[in-house]
Amino acid sequence: MLESSMGGDGLQSIPALLRRNAKAIANAPAYREKELGIWQSWTWSEAEKEITDLALGFADLGVGPGDYMAIIGRNRPYLYWSMIAAQMVGATPVPLYQDAVAEEMTYVLSHCGARFVVAGDQEQVDKVLEIQSELESFEHMIYLDSRGMRKYDHTRLHAYADVQAKGRAASDQAKAKLDNGISALTYDTTCVMLYTSGTTGRPKGVVLSNRNIIETAKSSSEFDKLGANEEVLAYLPMAWVGDFIFSMGQAPWTGFCVNCPESAQTMATDLREIGPSYYFAPPRVFESQLTTVMIRMEDAGRFKKALFDYFMAHAGKFGSAILDGKQVGIWDRIKYSVGEMLIYGPLKNTLGFSNVRVGYTAGEAIGPEIFDFYRSLGINLKQLYGQTEASVFITQQPDGEVQSDTVGVPSPSVEVKIGDNGEVYYRSPGTFVEYYKNPESTAETKDPEGWVATGDAGFFEESTGHLRIIDRAKDVGKLADGSMFAPKYVENKLKFYPRILEAVLFGAGKDRCVAFINIDLNAVGNWAERNNIAYSSYQELASHPKVLTAIKTHVEEVNRSVAQDTMLSGCQIHRFLVLHKELDADDGELTRTRKVRRKIIGEKFEDLVTALYDGSKSVYTETEVTYEDGGKGKITATLEICDVPVATGSTTMAAE
Amino acid sequence: MRCARSNRVNDHGSGIEGEQVNDTATNYVTEDGRTIGGVIMEMKNITLRFGGVVAIKDASFDIHEGEIRAIIGPNGAGKSSMLNVINGFYHPQEGEVWFRGEKRPSMKPYEIAEQGIARTFQNIALFHGMTTIENVMTGRQLMMKKNFFWQMLRVGPALDEEVEHRRKCEEIIDFLEIQAIRKTPVGSLPYGLQKRVELARALAMEPKLLLLDEPMAGMNVEEKEDMSRFILDVNEQYGTTIALIEHDMSVVMDLADRVVVLDYGKMLADGTPDEVQKNQAVIDAYLGVEH
Numbered sequence: 001m002l003e004s005s006m007g008g009d010g011l012q013s014i015p016a017l018l019r020r021n022a023k024a025i026a027n028a029p030a031y032r033e034k035e036l037g038i039w040q041s042w043t044w045s046e047a048e049k050e051i052t053d054l055a056l057g058f059a060d061l062g063v064g065p066g067d068y069m070a071i072i073g074r075n076r077p078y079l080y081w082s083m084i085a086a087q088m089v090g091a092t093p094v095p096l097y098q099d100a101v102a103e104e105m106t107y108v109l110s111h112c113g114a115r116f117v118v119a120g121d122q123e124q125v126d127k128v129l130e131i132q133s134e135l136e137s138f139e140h141m142i143y144l145d146s147r148g149m150r151k152y153d154h155t156r157l158h159a160y161a162d163v164q165a166k167g168r169a170a171s172d173q174a175k176a177k178l179d180n181g182i183s184a185l186t187y188d189t190t191c192v193m194l195y196t197s198g199t200t201g202r203p204k205g206v207v208l209s210n211r212n213i214i215e216t217a218k219s220s221s222e223f224d225k226l227g228a229n230e231e232v233l234a235y236l237p238m239a240w241v242g243d244f245i246f247s248m249g250q251a252p253w254t255g256f257c258v259n260c261p262e263s264a265q266t267m268a269t270d271l272r273e274i275g276p277s278y279y280f281a282p283p284r285v286f287e288s289q290l291t292t293v294m295i296r297m298e299d300a301g302r303f304k305k306a307l308f309d310y311f312m313a314h315a316g317k318f319g320s321a322i323l324d325g326k327q328v329g330i331w332d333r334i335k336y337s338v339g340e341m342l343i344y345g346p347l348k349n350t351l352g353f354s355n356v357r358v359g360y361t362a363g364e365a366i367g368p369e370i371f372d373f374y375r376s377l378g379i380n381l382k383q384l385y386g387q388t389e390a391s392v393f394i395t396q397q398p399d400g401e402v403q404s405d406t407v408g409v410p411s412p413s414v415e416v417k418i419g420d421n422g423e424v425y426y427r428s429p430g431t432f433v434e435y436y437k438n439p440e441s442t443a444e445t446k447d448p449e450g451w452v453a454t455g456d457a458g459f460f461e462e463s464t465g466h467l468r469i470i471d472r473a474k475d476v477g478k479l480a481d482g483s484m485f486a487p488k489y490v491e492n493k494l495k496f497y498p499r500i501l502e503a504v505l506f507g508a509g510k511d512r513c514v515a516f517i518n519i520d521l522n523a524v525g526n527w528a529e530r531n532n533i534a535y536s537s538y539q540e541l542a543s544h545p546k547v548l549t550a551i552k553t554h555v556e557e558v559n560r561s562v563a564q565d566t567m568l569s570g571c572q573i574h575r576f577l578v579l580h581k582e583l584d585a586d587d588g589e590l591t592r593t594r595k596v597r598r599k600i601i602g603e604k605f606e607d608l609v610t611a612l613y614d615g616s617k618s619v620y621t622e623t624e625v626t627y628e629d630g631g632k633g634k635i636t637a638t639l640e641i642c643d644v645p646v647a648t649g650s651t652t653m654a655a656e
Numbered sequence: 657m658r659c660a661r662s663n664r665v666n667d668h669g670s671g672i673e674g675e676q677v678n679d680t681a682t683n684y685v686t687e688d689g690r691t692i693g694g695v696i697m698e699m700k701n702i703t704l705r706f707g708g709v710v711a712i713k714d715a716s717f718d719i720h721e722g723e724i725r726a727i728i729g730p731n732g733a734g735k736s737s738m739l740n741v742i743n744g745f746y747h748p749q750e751g752e753v754w755f756r757g758e759k760r761p762s763m764k765p766y767e768i769a770e771q772g773i774a775r776t777f778q779n780i781a782l783f784h785g786m787t788t789i790e791n792v793m794t795g796r797q798l799m800m801k802k803n804f805f806w807q808m809l810r811v812g813p814a815l816d817e818e819v820e821h822r823r824k825c826e827e828i829i830d831f832l833e834i835q836a837i838r839k840t841p842v843g844s845l846p847y848g849l850q851k852r853v854e855l856a857r858a859l860a861m862e863p864k865l866l867l868l869d870e871p872m873a874g875m876n877v878e879e880k881e882d883m884s885r886f887i888l889d890v891n892e893q894y895g896t897t898i899a900l901i902e903h904d905m906s907v908v909m910d911l912a913d914r915v916v917v918l919d920y921g922k923m924l925a926d927g928t929p930d931e932v933q934k935n936q937a938v939i940d941a942y943l944g945v946e947h
Binding site: 035036037038147148150151262263265266269 | 789822823826827829830831833835836838839889892893
């Protein structure tokens with residue numbers, strides 16, 4: 001176990017933590033990556049050597065204090081090392097979303113004025129070269145994978161290996177200078193700058209100091225008793241604050257190993273091979289995994305299917321209780337262990353969850369059925385609530401106090417309060433320093449006392465003391481008759497159906513609510529196959545009458561459930577349509593973290609919204625789409641609009 | 657696709673204005689600035705008959721080292737037969753095949769494979785029950801020097817050999833981005849991926865000359881773009897000479913440095929894609945109208 005000596009002892013930066021680990025747990029694995037089919041690992045002392053050489057190479061290239069270095073690529077040890085090496089020479093790493101198209105990168109790269117870029121492969125290099133004329137401060141680019149790079153002009157391009165080799169040959173003087181630089185890093189030095197995905201407007205550069213990251217890593221590791229033996233799989237975007245906290249904060253702090261998958265496609269295999277003990281995934285990942293399991297069980301033999309159903313029903317009743325250590329009868333426990341042997345164990349193994357001790361989901365609300373499914377298998381899945389500005393953690397669920405509709409209690413050393421308008425505010429050591437070059441936004445979000453507005457409306461449940469999030473504060477509006485409009489609440493209810501991938505509700509300032517719905521191609525496609533429904537494209541499937549009928553049934557169910565809530569019964573859906581294309585981040589309809597950009601969608605599909613309100617039976621529309629390579633195309637469709645009955649009973653009660 | 661290569665080079669300023677292809681010169685520079693080496697394979701007056709049917713009639717052309725050479729033509733033009741002559745599966749009744757400066761005697765296909773000629777097939781010919789990696793490893797069978805008994809023991813030199821070959825295969829798997837299906841039986845893979853596995857197996861032989869028989873047949877646009885990219889990458893990274901048969905004209909015109917056009921076993925034209933596209937005989941026989 002690492003001594004958890006605090007900042008005062010010189011452990012005020014990630015390079016300092018790295019050096020501590022290289023001494024204290026020199027031979028423990030620090031990074032792993034699967035390459036050519038074999039897991040390669042680096043111990044802490046090897047990693048420290050690699051990173052130091054790289055930092056010397058960076059210094060040789062002219063990277064110095066005050067510089068910004070953009071990091072673009074999939075999760076690889078070399079890119080994490082680049083971030084630490086950048087910190088060593090006093091520069092600030094700025095990880096970018098690797099799937100961002102070139103124009104999106106232009107804004108971020110010019111906003112932070114990155115002089116240096118580390119790119120994972122040719123694809124990323126090409127994107128930066130494409131926009132380099134617009135980047136005033138850009139000077140040098142370092143690339144990892146040399147494939148296809150041979151013929152490029154190498155005046156400003158450098159191979160990672162070459163840079164590191166130069167660093168290896170550095171003079172003693174340069175080494176001494178680097179050591180001085182590292183000891184000069186303090187809690188107030190900027191650790192990283194992360195751009196928020198921006199549900200509205202331009203991305204903002206969130207400046208996080210070493211204090212933010214290290215203090216947060218420390219308290220969150222203690223909260224879940226994370227130790228040096230944890231295994232994590234680093235597969236979420238490096239530009240996302242969560243990955244940064246796990247792989248760059250908690251990993252060096254506690255000394256656990258960061259495992260990088262071979263490629264995005266091999267994720268499932270790699271997950272199974274590593275068997276992480278500490279795992280994070282957004283609800284979407286759990287959803288699609290559950291959908292896959294269910295689809296495959298449909299194909300299983302009758303005996304297996306019956307066995308699965310029988311034991312899953314048992315797990316549904318007692319699984320969570322056993323996990324939470326509550327009282328369960330001996331007979332039910334025995335039956336659960338048999339289930340563990342026959343069903344739960346093998347299933348967890350297939351999913352790669354056999355060793356999960358602590359699992360988190362966050363970012364969006366998770367469907368109670370999905371959440372309960374994983375918990376009933378004995379996976380300690382919990383929810384947390386956080387944001388980039390807080391270095392992730394605001395609230396989280398302690399072991400044994402897990403519910404699907406709350407986000408838990410304030411994390412250690414985080415203060416949370418609810419404002420007069422219902423908005424959630426917090427203050428913590430993890431609270432960000434500022435938005436880069438944007439004092440107005442900083443002032444709007446963070447008050448002089450350090451309280452930060454989350455932009456989410458929520459309340460503390462009296463019985464449990466857990467925080468419950470209702471919706472984005474600015475999305476919560478009023479219908480024309482003055483009753484409350486909380487779109488997310490209804491959308492989540494819709495999204496909990498496997499066949500519905502995404503839903504967007506409209507109704508602020510109107511007399512009733514209408515909705516766009518996106519079908520889940522996986523689930524609906526499988527269902528179509530089983531029911532002999534032929535289709536040749538997403539669009540055709542989405543507009544199939546049988547699909548519309550099925551979706552309509554779901555909407556009716558949601559309406560009935562919404563009607564139960566007196567406060568929100570006005571949010572029932574009167575009319576809806578199934579969109580002819582999947583909402584996509586490339587078209588600007590979702591953020592890179594796949595959150596719905598309500599306003600942009602409303603503007604882009606204005607004709608459809610109008611049609612939903614003017615009573616027409618169908619609507620013809622043309623939509624511009626962006627392909628993955630950045631090219632544009634157009635799709636046209638005639639969409640049918642469905643009317644849905646609403647439950648009126650309780651609306652009158654609410655009005656009284 | 658062609659854009660893939662030419663833009664890539666020109667955008668970054670290292671493009672060299674190409675000269676026109678000159679068939680008589682040994683070396684030439686392509687439009688996108690690659691220098692193509694001397695003749696690696698030469699077909700001289702090839703005639704191939706099956707009984708009374710003349711599949712190939714007096715065809716002569718050459719393949720330069722490092723180029724991408726396409727053979728096109730309508731159905732039954734003799735393209736696949738030509739490929740089979742090149743890799744020694746068919747023996748022409750007349751004419752000579754010269755490979756790397758030597759006239760090739762009549763050889764068995766495996767002897768020709770040993771010389772460094774690998775191929776993929778029009779109808780995928782993989783071992784369906786075997787996994788991707790196993791299929792790719794078969795591509796190195798000819799290079800394994802240890803005998804059956806050593807291999808059975810899996811110790812010492814045989815193990816070292818296997819490890820070395822496995823490393824090469826893994827590099828190719830990485831190159832073609834098929835890591836995710838490394839251990840999947842190929843029979844259960846979609847068509848486009850099977851094609852890629854077949855390419856991987858051919859590459860595992862580290863060929864001097866790679867023959868691709870309709871590498872894009874039955875693929876959708878995205879798969880075709882991927883495959884084009886891989887063909888260009890193979891050519892660039894490994895310097896492999898490639899001869900391919902393809903029906904998709906846009907693919908051929910984008911990928912190939914030079915094109916041979918066959919019709920009813922006769923050569924109609926031989927030249928750069930532009931020249932071939934403008935050739936009246938080709939237009940009449942095959943392309944229909946010029947676009």
